Amino acid sequence: MQAELIFTQREETCAQLLYAKFHTTCGESIKYHKRSSVWPGIKHTEGITKPFIGWIIGNGTKVDFWRDS
Numbered sequence: 001m002q003a004e005l006i007f008t009q010r011e012e013t014c015a016q017l018l019y020a021k022f023h024t025t026c027g028e029s030i031k032y033h034k035r036s037s038v039w040p041g042i043k044h045t046e047g048i049t050k051p052f053i054g055w056i057i058g059n060g061t062k063v064d065f066w067r068d069s
Contacts, residue, residue: 009015023029057063 010019021034
């Protein structure tokens with residue numbers, strides 16, 4: 001989905017951010033790991049959010065990871 005956004009809606013801010021994250025200033029795809037600038041902020045809130053995050057999987061007798069919604 002992200003690649004589709006980059007190629008079909010280049011004028012959208014989200015597409016421009018994704019393009020900038022995964023391409024050099026010359027327009028070439030990066031071939032190395034680029035650290036996230038967002039993840040450290042999300043990780044910082046773990047102590048506050050963790051008690052409220054969970055999975056609802058019906059009654060738990062039969063769980064289908066790919067098809068359950």
